[in-house]
Amino acid sequence: MNIYQILDKTHPINASSKHKFIECFEEVSFPKNHLIIRSDKVEKDIFFIKKGIARTFSNFDDSEVTIAFGEEGDTIISLKSYILNQKGYENIELLEDCELYKISTASLQNLFATDIDIANWGRKFAEQELIKAEQRFISNQLGTATERYIELLKKHPTLIQRVSLGLIASYLGITQVSLSRIRANIT
Amino acid sequence: MNIYQILDKTHPINASSKHKFIECFEEVSFPKNHLIIRSDKVEKDIFFIKKGIARTFSNFDDSEVTIAFGEEGDTIISLKSYILNQKGYENIELLEDCELYKISTASLQNLFATDIDIANWGRKFAEQELIKAEQRFISNQLGTATERYIELLKKHPTLIQRVSLGLIASYLGITQVSLSRIRANIT
DNA sequence: AGAAAAACTTAACAAATGATAAAAAACGAA
């Protein structure tokens, strides 16, 4: 998915603003297993996935939560770095070799402050992420792990082939062993 | 909390834009138990709480999830109406007699399209809600209901006095009976 | 104040999930 499609997906931008915007991006590649965002750092860049898949997760004590998976067109971002310029709670690792579009938060802030079309793009971007976050929250509060797993299968059927069971389980908020048991029961 | 404080809390706006912005608000009052946002409607307005407390919840089948409580300075909003102009999944009821500031989404869209300062205010607003949503999600995935209850007590000590146990339980994702048992165990 | 309604607690049993361990299957590198 190229950068034009990625930006347009969020919000249309007029041609001259879009040109200015796209000039700030750089294409980069990283290998599988690369830890691209670290929770102990204020991250200076955000990324969009051209090709590949990533996992956002958070560590506390000895346990780990998978917050999200990102596929082509999705964003790799430390929210607390991007929004508050603070150390985040997210780590993001690449689950495959990835091709990414990179832009610095400094460039973004500058574009937001000077171009109303891009400012509204930034607003739409946050709003769409917010909708996703709330839907995710509601579906995790409702129903059993079995229901959530079946819903995930329906919504992201390809994900199960690309990602290990343990990570899916951590995304669903259960242990890998529980998920294996659930799979045995629904077939 | 007045409308100046509420708007500034999110993002500073220059004086003339702020004046234009505030002119679009209207003060309204509603009694306790009023259902101000309904999930079966596209809502045309959003509200900020001057005085009082509200609860956002979602119904599916026969169960109900409390998504959030809103106190003074917080927003009463159907995200899907505001962002996508679609019917939402949220109901919002007032838990006390409330004084509110009201603005139409149409006015907001108009302000966003024409004033870069207000567009960036809208961006910051969505971003801050996003941070809250993600923190909430992470803390609900981690640890036991007991830990989440203790965390809530620390973060919002006044809430427990203003809101019934059943609603707190539904916020924590457990039943009222379970929460009562938890309270009996931690004292 | 007194009656009715709502909120909260307690208890017993059921269901879902966690923890641990061991075995089987799938995957990857030499």
Add this chain to the structure above:
DNA sequence: TTCGTTTTTTATCATTTGTTAAGTTTTTCT
């Protein structure tokens, strides 16, 4: 391919949370 590693399954037992029901306390209304 083959050996070693990782992933997945299966099983057992412990813990947490849900369900139902009954009883107590608190709040609300007249």
